[in-house]
Amino acid sequence: MSAAPGPREQTHAAANRRLLQRLAVIAVGMFGFGFLLVPFYEQICKVTGLRDIDRADTVTNTQVVTDRTIRLELDSNVRHLAWTFRSLEPFVDIHPGELRQVVYEVTNNSDRAITGQAIPSYGPQHAAPYFRKLECFCFAKQTLQPGETRQMPVVFVIDPKAPADLGTITLSYTFFEVEGAANDTQRAASPRAPSTTTRSDS
DSSP states (O other): OOOOOOOHHHHHHHHHHHHHHHHHHHHHHHHHHHHHHHHHHOOOOOOHHHHHTOOOOOOOOOOOOOOOOEEEEEEEESSSSEEEESSSSSSEEEOOOOOOEEEEEEOOSSOOOOEEEEEEEEESSSGGGEEEEEEGGSSSOOOEEEEOOOEEEEEEOOOTTTTTTTTEEEEEEEEOOTTHHHHHHHEEEEEHOOOOOOOOOO
């Protein structure tokens, strides 16, 4: 007959059971978190204005609020890109409802063609729904040839319904490289040699 487990073995078995219970709770939690990621991402996109960045906003005729001014601070960044990217103006003062344009400049400092995509962000975050872009370089990927410099406009309106305490908005663009896009563009632009078929008569 096998001896009954002693106190040490019982303690070890109890510790194993507790560990398994904790791992089961973690697994269930991670499974549930996976489902929550979709609505969470939806809310983040809604707040930050990242949804539909490739299309213009809808703007109806608005009254210019001449007795109110909002300062727009312009920020520019690149992520792992050999580009110089800047706004031609550090800031502009704008009346809500006023149609305005600002210009950014980008230079490809590398010896190869690079394609980038600009992602906008806003500070404070609740300013995003009130910043309406009619024209923006962020609507499309930008391919720059080696040494090329390009000036790119942003045409926009700040909604007159913006909260009264919103005195300053920071508009920030960050350029990310789109891997392989420049090579695809070059291949599409290059003329293709006519294909030849050699047939041998038997």
